[in-house]
Amino acid sequence: MDDYRADHSQGPGTPIDGAAGLSALIDDARARLIRAAQDRNAAMHAPVVVTGDGDARIMVLRAADADFAALRFHTDRRSPKMAVIGADPRLTILAYDPQDRVQLRLTAQAHIEHHGPVADAAWADATPLSRRVYLVTAAPGGPLALPGSALPEDLRHRRPTPAETEAGRSHFSVILARITVIDWLRLGSGGGLRARFVRDHAGNGWQGAWIAP
Numbered sequence: 569m570d571d572y573r574a575d576h577s578q579g580p581g582t583p584i585d586g587a588a589g590l591s592a593l594i595d596d597a598r599a600r601l602i603r604a605a606q607d608r609n610a611a612m613h614a615p616v617v618v619t620g621d622g623d624a625r626i627m628v629l630r631a632a633d634a635d636f637a638a639l640r641f642h643t644d645r646r647s648p649k650m651a652v653i654g655a656d657p658r659l660t661i662l663a664y665d666p667q668d669r670v671q672l673r674l675t676a677q678a679h680i681e682h683h684g685p686v687a688d689a690a691w692a693d694a695t696p697l698s699r700r701v702y703l704v705t706a707a708p709g710g711p712l713a714l715p716g717s718a719l720p721e722d723l724r725h726r727r728p729t730p731a732e733t734e735a736g737r738s739h740f741s742v743i744l745a746r747i748t749v750i751d752w753l754r755l756g757s758g759g760g761l762r763a764r765f766v767r768d769h770a771g772n773g774w775q776g777a778w779i780a781p
């Protein structure tokens with residue numbers, strides 16, 4: 569078992585085989601997630617996020633860091649998943665790159681921030697159009713009398729002004745996911761390649777091992 573530190577020399581799509589060693593796989597996972605957060609066209613930009621109750625939904629990955637310590641998602645604090653995460657912080661994050669045939673299955677602990685510097689900075693960075701979803705008048709999943717978006721009528725077909733979006737701030741929350749297990753899998757004609765990395769107890773490094781695909 570080895571310890572794996574950040575190495576940014578590998579990028580997504582770099583050919584990887586068993587000879588490259590375990591570190592190449594965790595570096596690949598890191599690079600994929602960082603790129604996914606930066607590039608809306610990246611394959612892993614919108615992974616499936618599974619809460620402890622087994623429910624699953626697509627969410628846009630907004631930020632990822634080299635230590636896999638704070639994958640950032642944005643959500644409406646009124647959405648049902650917030651109560652679920654509040655009671656049980658376990659998450660699974662599932663992402664797939666069909667071109668490279670790489671699956672990342674990530675086990676994580678979630679931390680919610682309604683207020684504070686991380687949520688404030690994320691809100692400050694959000695465009696008026698992306699802030700608009702927080703102006704919906706019904707909570708996500710709540711009943712509607714008519715089909716539609718639950719946006720106020722006059723905001724349905726236009727970009728709100730920055731001042732108009734401020735009413736959405738109280739609905740905006742950040743979910744930060746600290747990854748504890750990384751399961752890296754690539755299918756291939758030779759049978760595939762898979763490894764599992766577990767964050768060590770001190771939280772500073774990763775223990776990796778090859779496992780059967």
Ligand SMILES: Cc1cc2nc3c(=O)[nH]c(=O)nc-3n(C[C@H](O)[C@H](O)[C@H](O)COP(=O)(O)O)c2cc1C
Nearest residue numbers: 614625626627628642643644647648649650708709
């Ligand atoms: C492409 C796509 C991106 C989405 N991104 C987000 C997101 O970043 N945050 C979010 O809360 N919901 C996002 N959703 C909506 C969720 O999948 C889900 O419907 C919503 O969060 C409902 O809340 P719940 O999971 O608490 O029931 C997205 C859906 C799609 C199809």
